[in-house]
Amino acid sequence: MENNDYIIEMLNITKEFPGIKANDNVTLQLRKGEIHALLGENGAGKSTLMSILFGLYQPTSGVIKKNGKEVKINNPNDANDLNIGMVHQHFKLVECFSVLDNIILGIEPAKGLFLSKKGAREKVAALSDKYGLKVDPDALVSDITVGMQQRTEILKMLYRDNEILIFDEPTAVLTPQEIEELMKIMKNLAREGKSILFITHKLNEIMEVSDRCTILRKGKYIGTVNIKDTTKEELSKMMVGRDVNFKVDKKPAKPGETVLKIENMTVPSKMHKNNAVKNVSFNVRRGEIVCIAGIDGNGQTEFVHALTGLEKMTEGKIIFDGKDITDASIRERSKSGMSHIPEDRHKHGLVLDYTLEQNMVLQRYWDDEFQKNGFIKQSAVRKYSQRLIEQYDVRSGQGPITIARSMSGGNQQKAIIAREIDKNPDLLVAVQPTRGLDVGAIEYIHSQLVAQRDKGKAVLLVSLELDEVMNVSDRILVMYEGEIVGQLDPDKTTVEELGLYMAGAKREKVPAQVN
Amino acid sequence: MDNSTKKNKKIDISSGILSVLASLICIIIGLLVGLVILYCINSENALDGFSRILKGGFYLKPKGIGTVLAQTAPLIMTGLSVAFAFKTGLFNIGAAGQYTLGALGALYFALVLKMPWFVCLLAAMLFGALWGAIPGIFKAYFNVNEVITAIMFNWIGLYAVNEIIYKGVIGDMYDMKTTKTYTLRSTSPSSMIPDMGLNNLFKTKSTTIAIFIAIIIAIVVYIVINKTTFGYELKACGHNKEAARYAGINDKKNIVLSMTIAGALSGIGAGLYYLSGVAEWNPQVSTALPAMGFNGIPVALLALSNPIGVIFAALFVSHITVGGGYLPTKYFQPEIADVIIAVIIYLCAFVMLFKGMVLEAIANKKKKKDAQTQTSDMGKGAAE
Numbered sequence A: 001m002e003n004n005d006y007i008i009e010m011l012n013i014t015k016e017f018p019g020i021k022a023n024d025n026v027t028l029q030l031r032k033g034e035i036h037a038l039l040g041e042n043g044a045g046k047s048t049l050m051s052i053l054f055g056l057y058q059p060t061s062g063v064i065k066k067n068g069k070e071v072k073i074n075n076p077n078d079a080n081d082l083n084i085g086m087v088h089q090h091f092k093l094v095e096c097f098s099v100l101d102n103i104i105l106g107i108e109p110a111k112g113l114f115l116s117k118k119g120a121r122e123k124v125a126a127l128s129d130k131y132g133l134k135v136d137p138d139a140l141v142s143d144i145t146v147g148m149q150q151r152t153e154i155l156k157m158l159y160r161d162n163e164i165l166i167f168d169e170p171t172a173v174l175t176p177q178e179i180e181e182l183m184k185i186m187k188n189l190a191r192e193g194k195s196i197l198f199i200t201h202k203l204n205e206i207m208e209v210s211d212r213c214t215i216l217r218k219g220k221y222i223g224t225v226n227i228k229d230t231t232k233e234e235l236s237k238m239m240v241g242r243d244v245n246f247k248v249d250k251k252p253a254k255p256g257e258t259v260l261k262i263e264n265m266t267v268p269s270k271m272h273k274n275n276a277v278k279n280v281s282f283n284v285r286r287g288e289i290v291c292i293a294g295i296d297g298n299g300q301t302e303f304v305h306a307l308t309g310l311e312k313m314t315e316g317k318i319i320f321d322g323k324d325i326t327d328a329s330i331r332e333r334s335k336s337g338m339s340h341i342p343e344d345r346h347k348h349g350l351v352l353d354y355t356l357e358q359n360m361v362l363q364r365y366w367d368d369e370f371q372k373n374g375f376i377k378q379s380a381v382r383k384y385s386q387r388l389i390e391q392y393d394v395r396s397g398q399g400p401i402t403i404a405r406s407m408s409g410g411n412q413q414k415a416i417i418a419r420e421i422d423k424n425p426d427l428l429v430a431v432q433p434t435r436g437l438d439v440g441a442i443e444y445i446h447s448q449l450v451a452q453r454d455k456g457k458a459v460l461l462v463s464l465e466l467d468e469v470m471n472v473s474d475r476i477l478v479m480y481e482g483e484i485v486g487q488l489d490p491d492k493t494t495v496e497e498l499g500l501y502m503a504g505a506k507r508e509k510v511p512a513q514v515n
Numbered sequence B: 001m002d003n004s005t006k007k008n009k010k011i012d013i014s015s016g017i018l019s020v021l022a023s024l025i026c027i028i029i030g031l032l033v034g035l036v037i038l039y040c041i042n043s044e045n046a047l048d049g050f051s052r053i054l055k056g057g058f059y060l061k062p063k064g065i066g067t068v069l070a071q072t073a074p075l076i077m078t079g080l081s082v083a084f085a086f087k088t089g090l091f092n093i094g095a096a097g098q099y100t101l102g103a104l105g106a107l108y109f110a111l112v113l114k115m116p117w118f119v120c121l122l123a124a125m126l127f128g129a130l131w132g133a134i135p136g137i138f139k140a141y142f143n144v145n146e147v148i149t150a151i152m153f154n155w156i157g158l159y160a161v162n163e164i165i166y167k168g169v170i171g172d173m174y175d176m177k178t179t180k181t182y183t184l185r186s187t188s189p190s191s192m193i194p195d196m197g198l199n200n201l202f203k204t205k206s207t208t209i210a211i212f213i214a215i216i217i218a219i220v221v222y223i224v225i226n227k228t229t230f231g232y233e234l235k236a237c238g239h240n241k242e243a244a245r246y247a248g249i250n251d252k253k254n255i256v257l258s259m260t261i262a263g264a265l266s267g268i269g270a271g272l273y274y275l276s277g278v279a280e281w282n283p284q285v286s287t288a289l290p291a292m293g294f295n296g297i298p299v300a301l302l303a304l305s306n307p308i309g310v311i312f313a314a315l316f317v318s319h320i321t322v323g324g325g326y327l328p329t330k331y332f333q334p335e336i337a338d339v340i341i342a343v344i345i346y347l348c349a350f351v352m353l354f355k356g357m358v359l360e361a362i363a364n365k366k367k368k369k370d371a372q373t374q375t376s377d378m379g380k381g382a383a384e
């Protein structure tokens, strides 16, 4: 292959962070007009590599070439000058600005002292037509859907005439329909000659859109393959270093006594005047995984918050292990055997500025195991967290004293899961426990959930992922606009039927008590 | 495993050293700016003046040293007060008001009730705690920013205390002749904090064991913040209120407690000052809030909110303040020391920045070294 076929080459890139080589002699070559996937487990160094290309980090060693010429990218402005654009996993938009203002931010067209948005508006409209990027230029970012925010980010890159487009886990935050649409957009962009770097954990997406794929494992370069010549199995093996089981191994559930009984729960919404959760009743028994399925924003968050005590419910009752805990505090619920893997690991799950070991005892620091007369037993905390780190394979730069903020998302999540499962709960409430994680980690977490079930614990899983819902659960409850609209048996239903319930197109009267 | 813990310790220590380094950079730049100002005002005597500031209390041994110590004790307390609240994510700008209330508590129990010194000190603490608790309650239960409430209560406190003392609302504390409160020495000697011979040593009148009390409290605060479950909860609230709530920590209670303790610390500061007899309260000229309260903010910043660091930061600030007092008034205003402190304070806001710069410089150096060893390794490899 001729060298000048490549629009971007990152050669022998090494990047060290304190205690860890995030990239270790990695090479990535991007052809013009291709969609090039970057695959790797959480913490493999994908974001780091892309941040280097976008000028956010400086490599410890290695060179970057554009069209065969070596370039230095000291900051995102340099990257922009080289026509490199990036959509970050967490969008970087100004919430109180309109879509149009966000797109032109930083390079506002001016006539004298005044903004002249007319030209900009036309250019945005043209771009949005050409690539099928539907946005409302005058809507405030805070009012639009995540999908539209992402399209805004993409338009931002196109408006700057970027030729090399980096997408860092763009699908992690999207609904299935939005993902479908994004795939189309990406293909369009590639057809028009844009070169795309696409990070994802979802092998299906890679198989669908990309031309080639580069795989990283623990910071090291594993290889680059043509998608035409490979399979999902091979990709995941390269990524994880072993065979991955896509089907969750589990025996039929043997439900026991009822652990959780929810009666007529109603929770008000913080966003609007209506109730977010309306008159919800159901039971969860020992030895079963009950999954609440639904499209994001149908009351799942509020439901879980009310269940775990983070929010107050206005009506209804929660019976847990035979006790009425409707008015119990968060701590009381936790003490009586409820564990909670929260939806938002940065907001609720971790104190990011605490060390890993401090986070490991976040739910238990008051326990006699870790304190005596109000003094924290430092050595006990250290020993405990070292055990969890080993047992649950939580990877980090400096072990127990790593600041949680510097850990990769997957390992942050593993730390939370280790903490919550090790509490040995009667009920494990897991909200989107695999969001943004790679197949290896997902396999692991799913097997942990099943193991909890098989130990006779009750598991309440809240998930937006259809695959997860179908594979892991023993019983599916579909939530739509704050109500349970259907109860399905994963063995007897199809994804299509589930989708109809989730979209509100189908509903049935669900018997309140299932025993 | 053993190896990794060893490595961990090394990282801890170097981070501590970095913080000290950053604070020192602030101080040095601040002093240099001070020198420039001295030059601008009077170039001939600038160096002499500068050396007096640098020498601080040592300029007039041993009295000056005693004075520095007497000033440091209350400053440690207000510094701790601000630092403690910082740890919980709160900005205690109300230290001055809490200090004022503490002064009232100390003076009332001493001059009117003639209680022994430690009772008076406890009273100062309780009065300060009350004044700290109020903004805490407003913050926790009504979501009113603590800065706004604290500023209002600073002034409410000041004027209330002035009025109470001047009018003798709760007893006779005001001496018409001096226009100040009665001196402790003559009115209630048993309310004075004992000096254990320090006054003799330094040939001063008000150098007491207050400084040791302050240092002990600083150590206690350090232990509370870093070694206890209470400190763990407070810091968790400060870093991430939502996660603290998720962990079952009562964030509202912690906010109130944190402000109450911060207030108590400021109150003790006032107790240490007035019960040592450093000065008397003057309700007629005390129309500005006591500087001791506000100076707690730069002390806490300079110390990066580390309670042990607060001891040294307070010592330093008192040192140059006293030194500023020794400037020859013929050429310089003693306020020049305040200017230098002010510059240092401004720079304190950059302490974190300096810390980052030092870190980067070290990293660069290491990189160069690594590159060198790498190339020499490569050379070796080629030779082989």
Ligand SMILES: Nc1ncnc2c1ncn2[C@@H]1O[C@H](COP(=O)(O)OP(=O)(O)O)[C@@H](O)[C@H]1O
Pocket (backbone or CB within 6 Å): A017, A018, A020, A021, A022, A040, A041, A042, A043, A044, A045, A046, A047, A048, A049, A395, A396, A397, A406, A407, A408, A409, A410
């Ligand atoms: N700013 C940073 N400081 C220290 N360590 C970091 C930093 N950013 C990333 N890391 C570490 O580098 C590794 C790679 O992280 P990242 O590139 O985010 O992985 P990925 O995007 O593949 O999930 C992880 O172990 C992570 O903890």
Ligand SMILES: [Mg+2]
Pocket (backbone or CB within 6 Å): A046, A047, A048
């Ligand atoms: Mg990433």
